[in-house]
Amino acid sequence: MNINEIKELIELINSSDLAYFEYECEDSRIKMDKSLTRGLVQDNEIIKEESNKKIPSIENVKKEIIKEETTKEEIKGEIKEEKEDLENVTIINSPMVGTFYGAPSPDSDSFVNIGEKVSTGSVLCIIEAMKLMNEIESEVNGTVVDILVKDGEMVEYGTPLFKIKEGN
Structure with missing residues (x-):
């Protein structure tokens, strides 16, 4: 500091x-x-204070350990489920630096929404770079799981834009 x-x-x-x-x-x-x-x-006041502290019983310690083990098992199960969910998910990354736009114009609807099905070649968004509008297309057939960027947000090369779960 x-x-x-x-x-x-x-x-x-x-x-x-x-x-x-x-x-x-x-x-x-x-x-x-x-x-x-x-x-x-x-000093003696500090010693008195420390001697008044309760020592946890063995049963309480055992209960705490069992709770921690149960929690760890639950977390491992959740992580395993998330990994299984992500196995068929493709992340579409930005191929360039620019400004992300989810719709062709401010007044129109978004190209895609969460839960919407897309096919290979479907336009997902536009990235404006040096006053040029570049359409970003889907690389896979599937369902849009998540849109990771907000409209008008600056993106770098490689920034994750969309999560698409593969399949019909």
Whole structure:
């Protein structure tokens, strides 16, 4: 952090209701304390505080572990389902840098919508590059699963534009 960032942080803490703030990263550590007594706490008070903490029972720990394992299995199942769903999905990427347009003009309907069937060669969108309008066509037969770019958004070469699930 540089000195200006630290000054801004001090101003933010001063203007907030926070009484204590601590920030730590790899090479620096910052503590801010608005109370005057926090630094005067005696060591024995800290020890008393730590000794009053409850130690979790073995049964509670076992329950936590079982919950974590169940959650992990559910997540693995969801990931497997997503992979299966993506197996037949083709991503159409931008072949150039330009501005994405989903319709031939602002007043007209979009070339394609989510859930709509497309065939090879169907126009999906237009990318304007250097005042030239370039039609982007579907490379596969299938159904539009997702439109990944908003109308009027700048796209780079290789930017994913559409997800199309292959099939009739």
